[in-house]
Amino acid sequence: MQVLKFGGTSVKSSDAIKRVIDIVSNALNKDRTVVVCSAISKCTDTLIEVGKRASERDLSYKELINALQERHRQIIAEALRPEYQDNAYKTLDALFESLNSIANGVFLLGELSPASMNAIVSHGELMSTKIISAAFASAAIDNRWIDSREVVKTDDNGSVDVALTNDNIASTLGKYPHSSLFIVPGFIASDLKGRTTTLGRGGSDYTASIFAVALKAREVQIWTDVPGMMTTNPKVVPTAKTIRNISYRAALELSHFGAKVIYPPTIQPVVAEGIPIYVKDTFHPEEAGTLIEKNPPRQQYDMIGISNSDNIALIRLEGSGMVGVPGFSSRLFDTLSRNGINIILITQASSVHTMCIAISEKDAPKAKAAADDCFAYEISIGKLNPLKVETGFSIVCLLGDDVLEHSGATGRMLAALGAHGIPVRATAQGSSERNISVIIPSDKVNDAIKHIHYEFFDKSTIQQVNLFIAGYGTIGKELVKIIAANREAICKRTNKNIHICGLANSRKYIIDTEGFDPNSAAELLENGTSAEADSYFEAMANLSLENSIFVDCTASPDMGFKYMTLIQEGYSIVACNKIPFSGAFNRFDSLIKAAQVAGVNLRFETTVGAALPxxxxxxxxxxxxxxxxxxxxxxxxxxxxxxxxxxxxxxxxxxxxxxxxxxxxxxxxxxxxxxxxxxxxxxxxxxxxxxxxxxxxxxxxxxxxxxxxxxxxxxxxxxxxxxxxxxxxxxxxxxxxxxxxxxxxxxxxxxxxxxxxxxxxxxxxxxxxxxxxxxxxxxxxxxxxxxxxx
Missing domain, CATH: 3.30.360.10 (Dihydrodipicolinate Reductase; domain 2)
Known part of the structure; x- marks a missing residue:
């Protein structure tokens, strides 16, 4: 038996559902299959809004329901053959009749109980799986729809009754020994009285895990809209790589610190049983994806990935009264615990004079009040300072299996941040030996991730070189022309992929951090942004791209000052402009020394004899x-x-x-x-x-x-x-x-x-x-x- 779970984006349209059918058809050639599905994309959010508006006696909830019904009907019309559509419409209409009835009750009462909210949101998974079951039938693939509310049981606290649920699943599916495919709504369950309950965040993953354990499945496949677990967020770092193999513990750690592909509590059951988990892309099923397993093979990179958590506050307890006096730490921890405040990270100076703790920003006011009350006496006599709270921070984590085995990882991480002026307020290494964490200002997070990722994952591979060119006259045009004609050959020979990210003449400029087609440079520049004063250079200074080079193809006498600013921002300089290097010697010397201090290149071979060396x-x-x-x-x-x-x-x-x-x-x-x-x-x-x-x-x-x-x-x-x-x-x-x-x-x-x-x-x-x-x-x-x- 194998369990395949499809998220909301994987079932959001008729085209997506057709992809699901193709994927499952191939899977059926290998084994019997349970398919667990989420509600279609955005449906759950809409249903939550329906409940809220109904409880506020806002009749617009009906418009939301009508739009949702139309969206589902459109999927039926596009995904099912005509002879299967009538029954599907009837089933769908019955579910929407139920939804309208519950929402109307909430509207009349002006009250939204947890039970009513559960009943409303459960319709999302019921509707999606009924349509998917009909779509399989329409594709001549026999299947059985299983109501997960009848088999997944929760106790009075909303926790799954594992023993009862396992028995229910095994006995229910055991009734159909000749059935190869079962369709199951994710996320929803029921309590011992038969009332609908939900399994919370990551509930569909949890449903898949529950079924996999109960059926002793050989594997779980989580199908989503990304190619697997990534070394970091590809929206932040376009060169992020798919992690082919990862251990359970590393995957859980990566997810704990912000990776959204899996939610740790929901996959814990399969981790405990050692069932392998594949994370794959519904829209690119040919890609290998990520295999999460107990003992993965050694990977290409020393580390596994980078993740982050935002909305972090730092609280600092300091004072001479802490030195040599035991008990301060335990008193603070106990106070925070009694007030329901979770400690995320702790650092303490070896002098025991200062302790720094990271917590969620939402808990910061409560933490300060509780700590100041706990240490009121010590504060009153001057042995401790009032608790200091700072907000606007994030944690960035570099993760790997057995970090201690990778000598210098912490130093490399801190050096990558320091080289780009990113301040680190605190650092810690987990006792699990799986992560190095730093706390930095939240507005520096994306830059930090880019630079750390480059240090650990991109340095040894093809290097992206980002060019920002000033001057689009005879030489500038010829340079762009040469790059356009030879870019691929250059990449093959040097492992350097040249991206022209900026171009300016005396009138206009363009900047595109993803790079633009050199063949379109003239047209793009003609429609670019007006180059007023130093606007091009100011825009460049606000970027943070690795391997950025400013190329001066002008004869401007003012460029030397701009070089200095760009060097301080981490740009290397390549110039054919003689003037900045032939003015006063002290300016020439300052440029050379500034580049050395910043660790960037300053190249100007062409100022003397064109290409002659x-x-x-x-x-x-x-x-x-x-x-x-x-x-x-x-x-x-x-x-x-x-x-x-x-x-x-x-x-x-x-x-x-x-x-x-x-x-x-x-x-x-x-x-x-x-x-x-x-x-x-x-x-x-x-x-x-x-x-x-x-x-x-x-x-x-x-x-x-x-x-x-x-x-x-x-x-x-x-x-x-x-x-x-x-x-x-x-x-x-x-x-x-x-x-x-x-x-x-x-x-x-x-x-x-x-x-x-x-x-x-x-x-x-x-x-x-x-x-x-x-x-x-x-x-x-x-x-x-x-x-x-x-």
Whole structure:
């Protein structure tokens, strides 16, 4: 025998019921089956509201009943073949006649007794199971409907009479040895006088457990609208994973701390008997789901899941009078117990000067009054402070089997929270060795769960990288284009799944924490939010996504300040914007140190030579202790082109030609001024350990056409070529200007817009040469992407 329980969402419509029939049909190929069903989704809530309105003599209760009846009739019309519908309608109408009669009685009396409420809400399960039984018959599957009120019996306290119930179930189903399928309403029972009772929260699960134990079932299947028990709430963490196997005790612990798939008291009977429980998704029955059993196999992850409980209050008892004096704890616990207050978590300082207890917020006023009364004398003489109560907290629990076996779990959990500025007010580890609990402000719960989940469940798998891009000009568009074309390939090679979650230009911005289609970026941005002042950055600062990277594709001079704010919020920075790194040295140094302190990346390779690894090489030398003696470089693609093509003719015409080809800035004088090269040299020098300012560099702009012609003629006479060169040596001597380069220098052979850097070090007395395209949207975007992925 096997017991399958279907929740309200699993029977909420004709389509859902057809899925149930398919699932049960497959199950019948394996064993005889008991199907326990809840009322259709939202039906019980509606019936409770019917009772309340009727007791308040609000005639609108009838509208609720009529709407409910129409909903059930529609399911019959869609789920049953025509020849089965008349009987189903008659059965349904009889149940609604009964419901109307009870509700009318409540209306006339203006009173809603527990017995009347039980009678009203019981109609939900009666209606759903009658329809489901008829639907099976309509599908040519014989079945027997069993009235659970006739077999599940409760005592005067509403508790199930286990022995009597087991006998009733065994004897009732024993009358039908040739029947393979039984349909049973969940949630409802009756007392010894035959009056309808209900089994409370999780009542349908409880019904399934009761039948499974009574029939010695080989397994229980709980069918719901989620793929099983999850490592955490998938609405909070989209990367939450289905737990394939879990022990009874871990499942109960996870459920106790907020997981809603199962309700611990209701499955206790099958746990006691060692009957395995499957949790599966009605709408994706092909998925494996979760198997809850006594001794599950070892899982992929060290821990099992994360859950939380909200509406927690902290009460704190403190004072010098507690030190070395026994009995304070027991007096407080006894006082709280006598006032019906449940203690959720306890921590106490080793000095015994302070005790902190977590309770439900609703109990906080009562707890304070009771404790202040209990310790009134000690408070009056100043040995204790009045009980302090703080509200607005939640408990977040990291759960696993045998937490103590996983060295460092507590440290990793606290480090994950601390790294993102989430304050922990108290922490405790259960004596069961199955959970680590922390108390944090409730407004930080979702962030905490995300960061803990990443630490324990996502780090070793595919990593989601969340990009927030500023600047959607030539380079920004090319970057988005490259990501769109290569995203899947990148994920396969690097295990990094790039999500573009934010994009902004000077007018508008868009943010979508789930990521948006890069191919739709232009259209989405055009319809985005107005980018007023710092609104894009303020919106980013309010997010809390792991692995978030701000990508600066602008030339804005104000970005350095924004970098600092974003770094403090946990964002890594990738930039092709030279200005934040070439201004005052103290600002450059502050950015580097801030990123180090925050533990985030600050990458700006493309500020110097597009995708050429100039910065990477300098960093590698410094990190390896290889002293840099000199850097000599051509760092302007525009000027490299001009002096490669110049043959002593019309220099202005050559500039116009370069502009027409898109090699210069819209205003070529910007290139000719040498300031762009100056910024690049400042960045190189600072990374090489030479803290130069602009005033330390001797900058000579490209001179007049006549002077260029004179220099060219002199160089040609010596078999040399003109290049616009930036030089820095270990003594801090830095200069930028036109130089005549001979054939023995690697810069001599530069062609077109190529850049090159010659780096002389202890290990490389003959300089390393890094050469290639130092500009271009494609090259720069590729360099940015490389920074993102490293």
């Amino acid at each position: 100039i910065i990477h090489t300098i960093n590698r030398c410094i990190n390896c202790g290889d002293a840099i003696h000199k850097v000599e470089a051509v760092l302007s693609g525009t000027l490299s082109y001009l002096f490669d093509k110049y043959d002593g003719g019309d220099f202005k015409a050559l500039i116009a030609e370069a502009k027409a080809k898109g090699y210069t800035e819209p205003d070529p004088s910007i290139d000719l001024s040498g300031r762009d090269v100056l910024r690049k040299l400042l960045i190189i020098s600072r990374l090489a350990g030479i803290p130069l300012e602009e005033s330390d560099v001797r900058l000579t702009p490209v001179p007049s056409e006549e002077e260029v012609k004179r220099l060219y003629d002199e160089a040609k006479a010596e078999n040399k070529k003109l290049k616009y060169v930036a030089t820095i040596d270990a003594d801090g001597r830095a200069e930028i200007g036109i130089k005549a380069i001979g054939p023995d220098n690697a810069l001599y052979g530069l062609k077109g817009t190529d850049n090159a850097a010659l780096i002389t070090t202890d290990d490389y007395p003959s300089p390393m040469v890094i050469q290639g395209a130092g500009a271009g949207a494609r090259q720069t975007a590729g360099g940015i992407l490389n920074d993102i992925l490293t």
